[in-house]
Amino acid sequence: MTDLLIVGAGPAGMSAAIEAVKYGIHPIVVDNRPEPGGNIYAFLGSNKRKHPERIKIFGPDYAKGGALIDAFLTSVEEGRITYHSSARLWRIDPDGGYAFDGPDGSRAGKAEQIILATGAQERPMPLPGWTLPGVMGVGAAQILMKSGGELPAGDIVIVGAGPLPLLLADQLAKAGRPVKAMIEPAGASRLLNAAPHILQAAAAPKTALKGTLLLAKRILRRTSVWRNAKNIEIVGADTAAGVRFMRGKTAELDAACVLIHDGIIPNLNPLRAAGLELEYSEQQKTWHVQSSDVIHVAGDGAGILGVDAAIISGRTAAKRVCRADPVNSDEKAYKKQRSFRQFIDATYPPVQTAGKAKSDTVLCRCEMIRAGAVEAAIDTLGADPNAIKRALRIGMGPCQGRLCNHSLADYSGTKLNCSAKEVGLPRARNPVLPVSFETLAELEE
Amino acid sequence: MPIELNIDGTLCRAEEDELLATVLLRQPVPLFRNHPVDDSPRAAFCMMGVCFECLVEVDGVKNQQACLIRVKDGMRVNRGLK
Ligand SMILES: Cc1cc2nc3c(=O)[nH]c(=O)nc-3n(C[C@H](O)[C@H](O)[C@H](O)COP(=O)(O)OP(=O)(O)OC[C@H]3O[C@@H](n4cnc5c(N)ncnc54)[C@H](O)[C@@H]3O)c2cc1C
Ligand code: FES
Numbered sequence: 042m043t044d045l046l047i048v049g050a051g052p053a054g055m056s057a058a059i060e061a062v063k064y065g066i067h068p069i070v071v072d073n074r075p076e077p078g079g080n081i082y083a084f085l086g087s088n089k090r091k092h093p094e095r096i097k098i099f100g101p102d103y104a105k106g107g108a109l110i111d112a113f114l115t116s117v118e119e120g121r122i123t124y125h126s127s128a129r130l131w132r133i134d135p136d137g138g139y140a141f142d143g144p145d146g147s148r149a150g151k152a153e154q155i156i157l158a159t160g161a162q163e164r165p166m167p168l169p170g171w172t173l174p175g176v177m178g179v180g181a182a183q184i185l186m187k188s189g190g191e192l193p194a195g196d197i198v199i200v201g202a203g204p205l206p207l208l209l210a211d212q213l214a215k216a217g218r219p220v221k222a223m224i225e226p227a228g229a230s231r232l233l234n235a236a237p238h239i240l241q242a243a244a245a246p247k248t249a250l251k252g253t254l255l256l257a258k259r260i261l262r263r264t265s266v267w268r269n270a271k272n273i274e275i276v277g278a279d280t281a282a283g284v285r286f287m288r289g290k291t292a293e294l295d296a297a298c299v300l301i302h303d304g305i306i307p308n309l310n311p312l313r314a315a316g317l318e319l320e321y322s323e324q325q326k327t328w329h330v331q332s333s334d335v336i337h338v339a340g341d342g343a344g345i346l347g348v349d350a351a352i353i354s355g356r357t358a359a360k361r362v363c364r365a366d367p368v369n370s371d372e373k374a375y376k377k378q379r380s381f382r383q384f385i386d387a388t389y390p391p392v393q394t395a396g397k398a399k400s401d402t403v404l405c406r407c408e409m410i411r412a413g414a415v416e417a418a419i420d421t422l423g424a425d426p427n428a429i430k431r432a433l434r435i436g437m438g439p440c441q442g443r444l445c446n447h448s449l450a451d452y453s454g455t456k457l458n459c460s461a462k463e464v465g466l467p468r469a470r471n472p473v474l475p476v477s478f479e480t481l482a483e484l485e486e
Numbered sequence: 487m488p489i490e491l492n493i494d495g496t497l498c499r500a501e502e503d504e505l506l507a508t509v510l511l512r513q514p515v516p517l518f519r520n521h522p523v524d525d526s527p528r529a530a531f532c533m534m535g536v537c538f539e540c541l542v543e544v545d546g547v548k549n550q551q552a553c554l555i556r557v558k559d560g561m562r563v564n565r566g567l568k
Contacts, residue, residue: 073535073554074535074554075505075554075555075556080534087503091503127554127555162532162534162536163532172521172526172528174516174517174527174528174529175529176531177530177531177532177533178531178532178533180532180533180534181530181531181532181533181534182533184533184534184553185507185508185511185530185533188504188505188507188508188533189501189504189508190504190505190507190508190511190512191511191512193511193516279527280527308536406531406537406539407538408523409521409523409524409526438538439538439541439549440536440537440538443536443537444536444537475549
């Protein structure tokens with residue numbers, strides 16, 4: 042029996058592991074990427090060693106994570122943490138049962154306690170043409186750059202609003218690839234409506250200030266910004282060639298690379314397979330997950346609150362596992378991050394493009410299911426997401442609905458005039474990632 | 487250190503430690519596969535292991551997520567492009 046299994050080696054998972062070691066517990070940490078860091082600190086360790094020039098582009102907020110990664114890897118070297126990189130957790134049971142596969146084969150077992158620090162993903166943003174090569178998530182582009190990659194040659198256009206697009210536009214300019222234009226979908230930015238929250242944000246002055254500065258930089262860098270755009274579509278035959286949208290009249294911008302973004306949501310699949318309870322957050326227009334006695338959720342899975350909160354929540358989860366009391370200063374700092382997030386969420390609400398998808402827009406990229414097919418299924422079957430999934434195979438491809446479950450809920454909600462919360466998500470089952478028959482057979486033996 | 491991998495029969499150089507997706511995105515034809523349902527050309531989309539758009543065959547093993555794998559010297563990648 043494993044004492045403690047931690048899934049995810051992002052900020053939350055690493056800080057949970059380091060904290061557990063302090064209480065004499067030696068956790069197993071499983072993460073599907075080649076090195077620790079998660080989303081925000083992706084490839085920070087290897088960049089520090091070999092590519093300091095990349096650290097410059099991503100700035101001090103990126104470099105700051107180096108201490109956490111070093112502390113984590115030191116404990117790994119000392120044998121206090123068993124770290125499996127490039128290993129995917131594909132099974133998780135409510136009672137602590139688990140299985141993962143990796144370079145050293147498959148492993149199944151049972152853990153007394155599990156911390157799921159499986160992080161976040163970008164909210165899918167179904168638009169006409171979003172399956173074309175040349176289209177990527179804004180966060181995806183950032184990870185690509187952190188890994189040393191280059192965006193496709195040619196003009197770059199961002200479709201979306203929020204802290205991450207601003208940050209990326211700034212980083213692209215530093216990397217010598219300034220963004221040609223930012224197109225903000227109608228409703229994506231409500232800087233004015235958010236005014237009451239700005240006062241609360243004063244509780245987190247440094248981060249708030251950073252946001253404001255970014256905003257100023259964006260304007261100064263002469264990226265043209267198209268606000269309040271409607272009917273956005275990505276055009277191109279075999280690859281992205283531009284973006285068309287309405288702003289009074291139709292406008293079209295050429296682009297070889299279109300980066301889309303509609304905020305960040307928890308990576309829900311492993312959390313739901315673990316049988317944890319879901320709670321819809323009206324503020325973030327997505328589901329958050331509650332911990333059980335055996336399975337604890339840390340970091341973005343419990344709500345998107347940014348890196349500082351993720352680190353605190355990892356530490357707090359480890360304390361809970363070790364039956365230690367939470368620390369007052371942590372609770373206070375966490376609350377501060379929460380109020381800051383309220384400001385961000387009020388300023389940049391998700392536009393949930395799936396809700397307004399036209400009938401030929403692809404909702405499920407794996408099975409190529411378009412909104413029109415979903416509409417017809419709703420007409421005969423009603424809103425039950427499980428029935429629609431069975432009828433259309435939506436969400437049954439390799440990504441297992443990681444992208445389209447949300448879109449299905451948003452779209453059905455619009456069609457039936459109710460909220461995504463009422464529609465809900467189709468059931469999530471093990472295996473949470475596709476596994477080969479060989480893997481299953483290997484474990485049977 | 488530069489390494490060499492084989493992409494659909496063509497040798498190409500890459501840096502050790504690079505992600506396979508990163509290397510594929512800078513090829514002259516920066517595609518990963520044709521979609522099994524409608525043959526449409528596809529490329530990496532999320533870069534974080536979520537979307538499964540980056541599936542390629544690596545050293546004879548099908549459906550590997552190129553955004554989660556590092557290149558290795560002598561790696562054989564088959565995109566099966568049409
Ligand atoms: C691209 C991007 C950039 C961001 N930039 C910022 C920023 O600048 N500032 C900020 O405050 N916040 C940022 N965020 C928000 C960010 O998500 C959090 O601040 C922070 O990274 C959350 O940490 P985490 O540990 O909860 O999750 P993550 O950092 O997402 O780490 C989760 C880890 O778990 C792994 N994992 C998931 N499922 C499995 C599985 N089944 N098996 C094995 N491993 C698995 C993931 O691959 C990942 O390595 C960003 C988010 C994204 C997506
Ligand atoms: S690019 Fe999305 S899973 Fe690899």
